[in-house]
Amino acid sequence: MMTMNIKRIIGITCLLLLLFSILLPCVQYQLKTKPEDHLRLEVIPSGEGWGYQINADQKVMIKQPHIPGLSTVRPFATKQDAKVIGSLVLKRIRHQQDFTVTADDLKLYRIQ
Structure with a gap:
């Protein structure tokens, strides 16, 4: 009876070690991959001009169809x-x- 319990404990321990050795590299990869590595800028048409959007993993994070920081749209x-x-x-x-765009930023880049 004692031998069966020991075999069961050894079997469960081996199974857990196997799972751990499989999952550890996946977790390490996720920790090394920064969220900002998945960001992408896309320039988009907007009315009679242009805007931009920033996507994170195929999802729109910021959609800016007009010039930010101006009193007019x-x-x-x-x-x-x-x-x-x-x-x-x-x-x-x-x-x-x-990441707020200010009037000074617009002046610096000569955007009116």
């Missing part, structure tokens, strides 16, 4: 302007900074 005049500000926002997110 209008799209970016050029695709490049939308890309520049979208890239700035993406960079700030990746560096865990406040």
Whole structure:
């Protein structure tokens, strides 16, 4: 009877070690993969201009169809302007900074 219990304990222990050795690499990969590695900037048409969105794993995280930080609501005049500000926002997110776009940012990049 005692031998059966020992065999059962050894069997369960081996099974748990096997599961642990299979799951450990998966958990390590998830810990090494930063969420911001899955972020992607996409420039999008918006009305008679351009906007941008930032996607995280195929889901829209930020959709910005107009120039942020202005008192008026209008799209970016050029695709490049939308890309520049979208890239700035993406960079700030990746560096865990406040990603608010200010009037000073728009002046710096000459966006009106």
